[in-house]
Amino acid sequence: MTKFRRRKYLINKPVQIGYFGLTAWFICLGILLVGSITYYFTLNTIISEIQITSPAFDAVETVQKINLLLQKKLAGVFVALVGVAAILVILYLHRVVGPIFRIERTLRDVVEGKPFHPIKLRKKDSFQSLAEAINTFVQHHEEKSQKTKEILNQNLSDTEKIQKIKEIFKD
Numbered sequence: 001m002t003k004f005r006r007r008k009y010l011i012n013k014p015v016q017i018g019y020f021g022l023t024a025w026f027i028c029l030g031i032l033l034v035g036s037i038t039y040y041f042t043l044n045t046i047i048s049e050i051q052i053t054s055p056a057f058d059a060v061e062t063v064q065k066i067n068l069l070l071q072k073k074l075a076g077v078f079v080a081l082v083g084v085a086a087i088l089v090i091l092y093l094h095r096v097v098g099p100i101f102r103i104e105r106t107l108r109d110v111v112e113g114k115p116f117h118p119i120k121l122r123k124k125d126s127f128q129s130l131a132e133a134i135n136t137f138v139q140h141h142e143e144k145s146q147k148t149k150e151i152l153n154q155n156l157s158d159t160e161k162i163q164k165i166k167e168i169f170k171d
Contacts (some may be wrong), residue, residue, distance in 0.1 A: 009063055014126060015096065015126045015127075017089060018092050018095075018096075018126075022088065022089060025085055026085065029081055029082070029085060031076065032077075032078070032081070034051060036070075036074050036078075038068065039070075040070075040071075040144060042065075043063065043067060045097065047064070049062050093123075095124055095125050095126055096126045096127075098121075098122075098123045098125060099121050099126055099128075099130075099131065100127065102119060102121065102126065102131075103130065106119050106134070107134070110138055116138050116139070116142060118135045118139075119131040119134055119135055141171040144168050144169065147168050148165055148168060151164045151165055151168075152165075
């Protein structure tokens with residue numbers, strides 16, 4: 001028995017690379033945040049130790065000014081990074097979630113018996129091939145259904161109708 005082994009890992013490159021990019025972005029943001037917090041607490045610990053061992057040394061005030069300056073700059077950077085990350089996530093996920101919503105709505109409409117309108121997605125949306133496959137499937141199904149209705153309306157014997165319908169659904 002041969003084991004199935006995946007040979008191609010990037011099946012849907014735009015979606016997979018997009019998710020990877022977002023994940024990498026958030027990992028970098030987390031590293032920056034953790035690094036900054038670690039720096040801040042480490043520096044404060046060092047300052048406390050210097051103050052204990054050399055009470056006359058006035059480096060504490062200088063280091064605290066540096067900390068304040070770093071806090072102000074890092075706060076601005078973090079706010080900007082979070083803003084950019086939020087915008088990127090919203091824009092990217094809109095290209096993923098929007099088509100899924102559209103496909104689900106179309107399939108629900110078909111199941112409810114509403115007329116089929118082909119799924120049309122925007123140029124940069126994900127799942128283009130899925131939408132095309134669903135369009136092809138539903139159109140193929142509707143053609144078979146229409147042919148079956150035409151056969152049932154013909155003046156033929158039941159045996160002939162069954163035989164013709166079997167031919168339609170043979171493939």
